[in-house]
Amino acid sequence: SVMLRDEEISEIQEETGFSPSQIERLYSRFTSLDKGDTGTLSREDFLRIPELAINPVGERIVNAFFKESHEDQVNFRQYVRVLAKFRPLSEKKPPKLNSKDDKLKFAFSMYDQDEDGFISKDELLSVLNLLIGANISQDQLASIAERTINEADADGDQRISYEEFVQSLERSEVEQKMSIRFLN
């Protein structure tokens, strides 16, 4: 496979805040996922990761990468841009794609599949189905969805807007939960 050029590394570093050694590590992961050696990842490349294929929200995570690329292939640049959201937020440095807002927007997009800016009851139900699924009856799931929406819904439109979503997670330290220590 092709090596990363130095100027590419520094560009990515500038854009995402990853260190060069982190970028190289991610690149080697990227190329190992890229079975066809095309320099890009297809949907199949992603879903070939066995754990991701059985992850309840695995498909939605993969979709997020293709939303970033707007095509049916994801290149390395786009791959890193999505992952950059999960860099830990530092007090000293200004956020680069990894602000609390960026993180929460990503989480929100896991629910909001039609991208209308709201989590509707159906969208919530389909996520609940993935998360809890088989062990629980549809009636119970529906009542959980209803309670969740009623609790967060401040303006009474029976759906959760992004602002309401942020508000409901105010106290649960999402910026820490949505951070990974990327290895060097």
Next chain:
Amino acid sequence: LISLDLVLFFLSGFHMTEYLSKIFPESCLLIVVGVVVGLLLYYTDAANGTMLTPDVFLFYMLPPIILDAGYFMPNRLFFDHLGTILLMAVVGTIFNSMAVGGSLYLVGTTGIFEEVPLLPALLFGSLVSAVDPVAVLALFDELSVNEVLNIVVFGESLLNDAVTVVLYHMFEAYTVIGENNLHFTDILKGIASFFVISLGGTIIGVIWGFLTGFITRFTEHARVIEPVFVFVMAYLAYLNAEIFHLSGILSTTFCGITMKNYVVANVSQKSQTTLKYTMKMLSSSSETIIFMLLGVSTVHDEHVWDTWFVIFTLLFCTVYRALGVVLLTAIANRFRLHKLERVEKFVMAYGGLRGAVAFALVLLIDENHVKQKHMFVTTTIAVIYFTVFVQGITIKPLVQILGVRRAEKRKKTMNERVHERMIDHMMAGIEELIGHTGNYYWREKFKYYDQKYIRPALL
């Protein structure tokens, strides 16, 4: 029995005088009461000597406390911070033992106090430098500091048991063999036995935990015996580990951690309530009796008080504890997302109380091999008193003055529960994607197998 009556009497008196209980932790007052009872018994010639024998402590008093700790352990929090906890419990305890023992030996050679040979000094260092789960639990329950700080100190005090026991038995064996006959292979054996004792204890605990889950699956026709099963199985886990000289504390802790999820799903609501209150009652009575007996056992004829030895022991215990915490948290912080702050490090160092485990171990020393046994016993009592009284009493105001983050007690909202669950899966997905085997990854893996294979078998 006399002392039990007195316990109840004084406890009720103690809670009535609310003023006292605001200043002193319960453990302090219990020791004081114990000393008073001890003095009474001593001057009426009713009894002399140690009431808290190692056997009584290790087989009757300790298991309920440890089971309670393991069963109500917040699993998620515990495993999220396991790295830091293990670092503190294993590396920290080894460092403290060696440093305290070694320093006492070196100071001894200057002749300021009776010279202690190297191996007995290390033996003493190993038992006196381990943080005690009972004392820590008693203190931190009242303290209500934030959950991360709580789990790190508390987890350390539980998991260091294996290290303490191994070091203790290792140095005990070495003193019997004698310094000159010691081979390199003996040291290697010590290291190997550490892994056997800790992992062995853990595995036995996990097996008994699953067995408990499995058995409670079939108890739906006889609900009354459900709590009994849980207690018996957990106690068997303890005894089973002790039979093979593995770590009983680790075994019971992990038995509690493992069984909880399955037991809760299997037993009735009423049994759960019974289980909860019986467990709490057993552990707090044990705690009460331990501190009382510790007080009673202080009063006897065989004390050998060496002021300098006590002072240096206290000094080394405090200094090396602080040093160990500073060094190890610096290492841990490099790998942690949630960094431990300065005040938290201080509470970690300061909250490292010594207690009844040290006392039981020092009583177990064989006088024929270690001539300084009585001095060690006296000094251990002094260290326990110092940590429980001085540190125990001052830590509460210090926590307030320093503004340590306190525990936040509230129920999670529905939204938080749903979204956090989703975020867990999402983060596991991201970790899988970048090939990073972190916390989320392992959690997801375990949950998957748990849902697919373990739960269907146990529920």
